[in-house]
Amino acid sequence: MLDYEKLISQAKSCGFTEAGPLDVATLEFLPEVRDMCASDRCQSYGKNWACPPACGTLEEMREKVKGFSRGLLVQTVGQLEDDMDWEGMQQAAQDQAESFEKLHDLLLKEYPGLLAMGTGTCTRCKTCTYPEGKPCRFPEKLTYSMEACGLFVSKVCTDNGMKYNHGPNTVTYTACFLLE
Secondary structure, three states, X not given: OOOHHHHHHHHHHOOOOEEEEEEHHXXXXXXXXXXXXXXXXXXXXXXXXXXXXXXXXXXXXXXXXXXXXEEEEEEEEEEOOOOOOHXXXXXXXXXXXXXXXXXXXXXXHHOOOOEEEEOOOOOOOOOOOHHHOOOOOOHHHOOEEOOOOOOOHHHHHHHOOOOOOOOOOEEEEEEEEEOO
């Protein structure tokens, strides 16, 4: 059984604003979310091991998740000057990525088989080997995008009792770790 008090404390010490329990049974792998990846708005489609098509089908994602029942949901909530505060959004995204990598490395020591789903594509390496046809350099640290897994992030939050919208002049970045 997970010690959520300890996990939440670890998450916050790594820099996350919010953290809470994740019930893996609430995860729905939706084709319409995965289809958004094909529009390539983030410019990672077909360019990263953690994104489609390299990350596998939704059925393969369901299989990867089958062995887990519990996890941790984490968020960085950035305060913005206004709705157009691009620098504030970028800073919050950078904070999320740094906190995620710290917590990921920390959790790997206790949960070596964890499955990490982050905010956007895996950025562990400056350049992914996927387009070159070479294997991932760090498969144990590969981070799938929640959206690439077909997860509607705001619904995952709501289904697990975590706010997704933190009010005006905020931006929220969400990720999760499946641990047991």
